[in-house]
Amino acid sequence: MQTKREGLVIFSDIGNCAGLKKAANLSSSDILNEIRSSNLKGRGGAGFPTGLKWNFVVEDRSDIKYVVCNADEGEPGTFKDKVLLMEYPQLVFEGMIIAAFTSGAKEGFLYLRGEYKSFVPSLEKILKEMRKKRFLGKDILGKEGFHFDIEIKLGSGAYVCGEETGLIESLEGNRGEPRNKPPFPVNTGYNGCPTVLNNVETFAIIPHIIAKGADWFKGIGTEKSAGTKLISISGDCKRPGVYEVEFGTKIKDILKIAKAQDVKAVSAGASGECVPKAQFSRRLGFEDFSTGGSIIVFGKKRDMFEVTENALRFFEDESCGQCTPCREGIPVLLEGIELIKKGECPKDYLKDLLSLSETMQLTSKCGLGQSSPNLFVSVINNFKKEYTLSKIPKEEKAFNG
Numbered sequence: 001m002q003t004k005r006e007g008l009v010i011f012s013d014i015g016n017c018a019g020l021k022k023a024a025n026l027s028s029s030d031i032l033n034e035i036r037s038s039n040l041k042g043r044g045g046a047g048f049p050t051g052l053k054w055n056f057v058v059e060d061r062s063d064i065k066y067v068v069c070n071a072d073e074g075e076p077g078t079f080k081d082k083v084l085l086m087e088y089p090q091l092v093f094e095g096m097i098i099a100a101f102t103s104g105a106k107e108g109f110l111y112l113r114g115e116y117k118s119f120v121p122s123l124e125k126i127l128k129e130m131r132k133k134r135f136l137g138k139d140i141l142g143k144e145g146f147h148f149d150i151e152i153k154l155g156s157g158a159y160v161c162g163e164e165t166g167l168i169e170s171l172e173g174n175r176g177e178p179r180n181k182p183p184f185p186v187n188t189g190y191n192g193c194p195t196v197l198n199n200v201e202t203f204a205i206i207p208h209i210i211a212k213g214a215d216w217f218k219g220i221g222t223e224k225s226a227g228t229k230l231i232s233i234s235g236d237c238k239r240p241g242v243y244e245v246e247f248g249t250k251i252k253d254i255l256k257i258a259k260a261q262d263v264k265a266v267s268a269g270a271s272g273e274c275v276p277k278a279q280f281s282r283r284l285g286f287e288d289f290s291t292g293g294s295i296i297v298f299g300k301k302r303d304m305f306e307v308t309e310n311a312l313r314f315f316e317d318e319s320c321g322q323c324t325p326c327r328e329g330i331p332v333l334l335e336g337i338e339l340i341k342k343g344e345c346p347k348d349y350l351k352d353l354l355s356l357s358e359t360m361q362l363t364s365k366c367g368l369g370q371s372s373p374n375l376f377v378s379v380i381n382n383f384k385k386e387y388t389l390s391k392i393p394k395e396e397k398a399f400n401g
């Protein structure tokens, strides 16, 4: 795996804890204003404005608050947080400390994907060093009353525990199942207290914004997607790896960086959109081609229905089973893929499958069920030439039988 080190934001140098040192001399509202004005949006997938999220926690008058870093990273094809935690852990912790200073939280957790267990000793070492330098612990940087520390908690390998409320359940020692929302973690998070919960990359960006300013940050990227995005590129390319790419970059230029040739399509992971070659002039960004961090490259020999089947099998395994659209919908889509592959899917049934996909997107309890049909839908819409439908209408084929 290769990691491209130069970058405009995250892979740029700001010096040792420069963001935190600067933040310690600002007020909570100054920091909040800076983050809000930077237009930073969360890098975990949903793209929720970070300043707004922090504001909810700041405004909550509860005495006990928490900061949680989501390092579950279970989306197939995503490994950018892994690189941050291996190579820039202090930056991530620094972002968490700034969040604590802003919100008034005294305790924080790094919820680490179970498969990243081997990083724990090196992460603990960094935390120890940060305590020694008074970046963590009591009276941080000599600021009276500014106490905060971070504990590492390991997940156990369930993808759904990356969903913020499933993560909180797991952190509390319960079965990792998403909660109903509202209430949201900003008010009712860990142990029922207001919680700032962000992705690893989001936290890693914070010190840069504080050190260099909101105007600098929003000068990079596009109007609706400020800054850069770390992307994990995998699949049919010569240079897979983690790259920091400015929002607004065209897909075709990202493919050049990864030295990918004869590409048929790319997908934003297993849960994202699949974009065919004809649309490679589209741009990376929340308003266009949006990804939580994964870009999987498919060469011309790939069967897109095999790809979709793989993704759906993953979701079938990982569904927590709480809600019907997700639990029952995914197996029906898989059955549909089988029919499509055999050329036995009638046109009317394909319509039913697309309508089922929409129901799953709209009514599943959490993002797993909501996003599980995305790849299926975009492959059906974009790869029409690769399948033939049966001319015989499907008799009374009910979704449940």
Ligand SMILES: Cc1cc2nc3c(=O)[nH]c(=O)nc-3n(C[C@H](O)[C@H](O)[C@H](O)COP(=O)(O)O)c2cc1C
Residues within 6 Å of the ligand: 041, 042, 043, 044, 045, 046, 047, 048, 050, 070, 071, 072, 073, 074, 075, 159, 160, 161, 162, 163, 164, 165, 197, 198, 199, 200, 202, 203, 366, 367, 368
């Ligand atoms: C099934 C599922 C898995 C998720 N996995 C992750 C993850 O591994 N890391 C992450 O930051 N967000 C993940 N998310 C999104 C989180 O629920 C949440 O939106 C995010 O952590 C918020 O951080 P941000 O505002 O910094 O993006 C996942 C969502 C779903 C539905």
